[in-house]
Amino acid sequence: MRAQGNPDWTEPFPPHHIVGNIYYVGSRGLASYLITTPKGHILINSSLESSVPLIRESVEKLGFRFSDVKILLISHAHWDHCAGSALLKQQTGAKYFVMDQDVAVVESGGKTDFQYGNSPDNYYKPAKVDRKLHDGDKVSLGGTVLVAHLTPGHTKGTTTWTVNVNDSGKTYHVVIVGSPNVNAGYKLVGNTQYPQIAQDYEHTFKVLRELPCDVFLGAHGAYYGMEAKFASMKTVGGNPFIDPDGYKNYVADREQAFRTELKKQGGEPTEK
Ligand SMILES: [Zn+2]
Numbered sequence: 681m682r683a684q685g686n687p688d689w690t691e692p693f694p695p696h697h698i699v700g701n702i703y704y705v706g707s708r709g710l711a712s713y714l715i716t717t718p719k720g721h722i723l724i725n726s727s728l729e730s731s732v733p734l735i736r737e738s739v740e741k742l743g744f745r746f747s748d749v750k751i752l753l754i755s756h757a758h759w760d761h762c763a764g765s766a767l768l769k770q771q772t773g774a775k776y777f778v779m780d781q782d783v784a785v786v787e788s789g790g791k792t793d794f795q796y797g798n799s800p801d802n803y804y805k806p807a808k809v810d811r812k813l814h815d816g817d818k819v820s821l822g823g824t825v826l827v828a829h830l831t832p833g834h835t836k837g838t839t840t841w842t843v844n845v846n847d848s849g850k851t852y853h854v855v856i857v858g859s860p861n862v863n864a865g866y867k868l869v870g871n872t873q874y875p876q877i878a879q880d881y882e883h884t885f886k887v888l889r890e891l892p893c894d895v896f897l898g899a900h901g902a903y904y905g906m907e908a909k910f911a912s913m914k915t916v917g918g919n920p921f922i923d924p925d926g927y928k929n930y931v932a933d934r935e936q937a938f939r940t941e942l943k944k945q946g947g948e949p950t951e952k
Pocket residue numbers: 681756758834859
């Protein structure tokens with residue numbers, strides 16, 4: 681996202697259970713997820729460097745140990761989701777697994793990003809990647825298996841995570857959307873830094889349309905209406921995070937926004 685950031689990115693938010701072994705441990709504006717297992721935990725999104733103590737506090741409030749985080753994953757290599765990775769690795773000893781196409785970006789601290797590589801405001805502390813992921817790769821720990829889906833465009837290695845979890849005897853398909861958004865200033869046509877950007881977005885929407893989804897999550901809580909759903913946990917019965925229609929509507933809305941922008945920039949759709 682943008683270097684200026686948003687005040688709600690650094691505002692603490694109550695950590696909470698989502699479904700199965702998945703918990704929200706992010707701030708009001710930046711989503712981080714803790715996936716707990718008997719063999720240690722997986723954390724998705726280190727967020728800002730200043731988020732790391734907040735994430736730690738949230739993990740501990742839920743009764744888990746920060747030092748039990750064994751694997752760190754991200755939604756994509758933009759500073760609002762990965763600037764804290766070096767610090768988080770240092771504090772927990774977690775191994776850092778990143779999609780191949782985003783590895784150079786996180787290891788250069790943002791300097792090789794196709795859009796923001798020349799904006800020092802968007803730089804962050806580089807973090808070493810311990811495992812390069814590829815589309816369809818599985819990340820397994822203590823009986824939980826996450827699948828990395830390459831959903832590029834927003835960054836070249838944007839990753840949508842899926843995991844099936846059990847909750848009260850039922851299995852739920854969980855989708856953590858990496859980001860389908862076209863940022864302000866993105867060139868979808870004639871982009872010399874990223875020539876296949878439009879085709880990559882097309883691929884992303886095809887993937888997102890086809891993923892089975894019961895529980896809809898994403899890199900920012902705003903994608904899935906986190907605050908309203910969290911508020912309704914106390915008042916409405918059932919689990920508000922189970923929202924297959926919300927997922928379909930979100931993907932359709934973001935695809936429409938992409939197509940509108942592509943048309944505005946004079947591009948032609950390459951597949952449908
Ligand atoms: Zn981003």
